[in-house]
Amino acid sequence: MIKKTDISIMTWILIAFGIINIILLATGKLGFNAKGIGIITAVAITLAMYSFLYKDNPVFKIAENLFVGVAMGYSLIIIWFNILKPDVFEALIVPMFKDTEIGPQYSVIVPTLLGFFMFLRFSTKLSWLSRWSFAFIVGMGSGIAIPNFINAILLRQLEPMFAPLYTGSFWGTVNTILVLVGVVSVLFYFFFSMEHKGAIGGVSVVGVWFLMIAFGASFGYTVMARMSLLIGRMQFLLKDWLGIIQ
Amino acid sequence: MEKLLKIDRRIIFIFVALAVTIPLLFRFKMSVPPTRHVISMYDKIDSLSKDSHVLISFDYDPSSKEELQPMARALLHHCFKKDIKVIGMTLYPAGTGLADKAITEIGDEYGKRSGIDYVFLGFKAGSSLVILNMGEDIYTAFQKDFYGKKTAGMKALKGVSSLRDIDYAVNLTAGGIYEAWIVYGREKYNFDLGVGCTAVMGPEMYPFIQAKQLMGFLGGLKGAAEYETLVGHKDRAAAGMAPQSVVHVLVVCFILFGNFIYFTTGRKK
Numbered sequence: 001m002i003k004k005t006d007i008s009i010m011t012w013i014l015i016a017f018g019i020i021n022i023i024l025l026a027t028g029k030l031g032f033n034a035k036g037i038g039i040i041t042a043v044a045i046t047l048a049m050y051s052f053l054y055k056d057n058p059v060f061k062i063a064e065n066l067f068v069g070v071a072m073g074y075s076l077i078i079i080w081f082n083i084l085k086p087d088v089f090e091a092l093i094v095p096m097f098k099d100t101e102i103g104p105q106y107s108v109i110v111p112t113l114l115g116f117f118m119f120l121r122f123s124t125k126l127s128w129l130s131r132w133s134f135a136f137i138v139g140m141g142s143g144i145a146i147p148n149f150i151n152a153i154l155l156r157q158l159e160p161m162f163a164p165l166y167t168g169s170f171w172g173t174v175n176t177i178l179v180l181v182g183v184v185s186v187l188f189y190f191f192f193s194m195e196h197k198g199a200i201g202g203v204s205v206v207g208v209w210f211l212m213i214a215f216g217a218s219f220g221y222t223v224m225a226r227m228s229l230l231i232g233r234m235q236f237l238l239k240d241w242l243g244i245i246q
Numbered sequence: 247m248e249k250l251l252k253i254d255r256r257i258i259f260i261f262v263a264l265a266v267t268i269p270l271l272f273r274f275k276m277s278v279p280p281t282r283h284v285i286s287m288y289d290k291i292d293s294l295s296k297d298s299h300v301l302i303s304f305d306y307d308p309s310s311k312e313e314l315q316p317m318a319r320a321l322l323h324h325c326f327k328k329d330i331k332v333i334g335m336t337l338y339p340a341g342t343g344l345a346d347k348a349i350t351e352i353g354d355e356y357g358k359r360s361g362i363d364y365v366f367l368g369f370k371a372g373s374s375l376v377i378l379n380m381g382e383d384i385y386t387a388f389q390k391d392f393y394g395k396k397t398a399g400m401k402a403l404k405g406v407s408s409l410r411d412i413d414y415a416v417n418l419t420a421g422g423i424y425e426a427w428i429v430y431g432r433e434k435y436n437f438d439l440g441v442g443c444t445a446v447m448g449p450e451m452y453p454f455i456q457a458k459q460l461m462g463f464l465g466g467l468k469g470a471a472e473y474e475t476l477v478g479h480k481d482r483a484a485a486g487m488a489p490q491s492v493v494h495v496l497v498v499c500f501i502l503f504g505n506f507i508y509f510t511t512g513r514k515k
Contacts, residue, residue: 053259071307075339082342082369086390144374144430152433152459153425160456179456218449221466225313225445227266227493228467231486232312234266245270 010059017044020242029243043241046233088112182210247511251504258500265496269488276487280472283455287440287462288324288476290414296329298413299406303427304336304345310420310444311344316470316483317442318348318418323479326356331402332364333412335388337373337423346392361395365402368392374426381409381435409435416462418442424451428459442469 021030021040030036048063088108095104117133120126161183165176188200189207196204238244280288291300302321306314325332334349336342349366358364367388370376379387384406385398397403405411415437417427424441432439438461441451445466454460464473467490470483 054256071340074343078339078342078369079371082339082392083371086394144378148429148434152429156433156457156459157453160458214449218446221445221448223494223497224466224468224490227262227490227497228445228486229310229312230262231266231270231467231489231493232482234263234270234489235482235486238267238270245273 006055006057009054010057013047017047024242030241039241043237046237050233181206186210247507250507251511261496261500262493265493266489269492270485273485274488276491278468278471278475278484278487280476283463283465284469284472284476287416287442287464288473290438290440290462291321291324291330292328294328294330294413297331299331299333299403299411300325301333301335301409301412301415303415303417303419303423304334304341304348305338305423306344306418306420306444307338307340308344313444313467313470314418314420314442315344315348316467316481317464317473318345319352319481320470320473320477320479320483321416321418321442322348322352323355324473324477326352326358326363327477329363330413331404333367333403333406334364335367336369337376337426338420339369339371342369342392360393360402361391362401365397365400366392367397373423374430377409377426377430378434381431384408409437412437414438414440414461416440416442419447420444428454432459440464 024030025032025036030039045063045066048059051057052060091105092108092112093104094100095102114133114136117129119130121130161180163176165180166173167176185203185207187207189196189204189211191200191204194200235245239246294300300321302318302325304314304318322332332349332353334345336345346366349364350360353360353364360366368391370387372379376387384403388397391397391400409415409431415427415431417424417439419427419441420443424443424447427439427441431437439459440462441454441460442464443451443466445468448465451460451463451465455463464470467483467486471480471487474480474484
């Protein structure tokens with residue numbers, strides 16, 4: 001339930017936001033044009049999203065749903081203009097009724113129908129047709145993916161493991177030894193057919209240490225990523241909207 | 247002391263907001279020394295001759311714009327400065343707007359024209375299949391560019407018939423699409439590939455670098471800042487390094503502080 005204090009905080013923020021924008025528009029720092037209005041809209045939505053940090057609220061929910069709707073609408077338009085219009089409508093439908101340089105491309109019919117069948121999942125009577133599309137996707141996807149992935153991910157990734165330990169430089173050699181110890185010990189840790197006792201237990205403990213260091217590195221990178229997003233938004237607010245920084 | 251363990255999370259948010267805002271307002275200079283993998287991407291592009299072809303796949307959407315758009319801009323500055331032909335494309339439908347904006351804005355700065363000095367092919371669905379199709383024939387994969395112009399006979403694509411003719415490809419990615427570029431692109435059609443990705447994905451790239459499947463890697467905002475430094479065109483990413491460093495120190499302090507409080511009070515229970 002929304003408290004009275006929350007409503008008053010929201011009202012004051014809205015008033016402050018309105019006053020700031022009026023000042024920016026009046027002083028000419030923001031143009032009264034598509035770009036200026038676009039920046040104000042983006043700022044409003046940014047602030048609405050960050051309002052979640054205070055607590056969940058209706059303004060955040062509106063902005064969240066708006067994002068989902070806009071993203072979906074934008075994707076649909078892009079798919080129409082980049083795929084359906086040039087590859088289906090202009091390639092197959094238009095030449096059927098109009099004289100064009102190239103005649104109708106009938107080869108488009110099969111993939112278009114298979115695509116259309118996907119939507120028949122919603123029909124109780126015709127949903128069986130969608131299985132044809134899925135069978136095609138799974139069959140073709142597996143056929144393409146399995147040999148290529150085995151080659152590019154498994155075999156090519158194994159190659160460096162068979163490289164000589166001595167690389168010519170001290171630190172390069174240390175690096176390859178670390179990789180070797182890391183791979184072997186982590187594999188031991190995930191070897192569950194034997195009890196982790198004695199030598200196997202010792203090696204798997206080393207594997208745990210390698211895993212912990214990897215998780216730590218991932219967490220560090222994640223912190224960096226999240227902070228980068230915040231920095232980008234703050235740059236937008238301070239530079240593009242308020243014009244405080246150059 | 248125990249009260250500190252139950253501190254309101256919003257107080258931490260305020261600290262983080264201040265750690266980001268203050269360094270942005272009172273800029274202090276920070277050197278951004280480029281790292282090995284960033285230098286490797288820079289050197290590769292720098293070694294290309296005039297009219298070579300660099301393909302940039304803008305596989306991200308607005309949710310990762312803050313990290314990847316600066317990378318895209320820095321790469322485009324480098325390519326256009328060297329008169330390299332840029333082939334832009336995206337496998338993310340929501341990435342078209344960002345890619346188009348980056349290419350046209352930077353292109354205009356250098357007086358480059360669409361269709362002659364660069365081409366933006368737009369979006370095509372199917373990710374791995376699009377890559378395979380481009381590997382066979384780029385003109386069947388993209389018969390028209392993003393603006394509806396026919397790609398066949400386009401000056402920007404002169405000498406390019408498939409991915410095999412690309413001198414260097416960079417995948418700017420916010421998801422797992424880089425694997426498709428490695429598996430179906432680089433390994434099958436044998437061209438040099440670099441990746442620019444969000445920092446979250448950074449650790450995933452090292453096995454591919456070690457296996458020499460990637461030539462050059464930009465990781466997150468720092469990677470973008472390093473590339474901006476190398477190109478000599480410091481922009482938003484470089485400006486973001488001061489707040490990034492301050493906020494990292496703050497996070498380390500929080501971790502140390504939290505552990506200290508935990509070991510001195512909480513663990514006794």
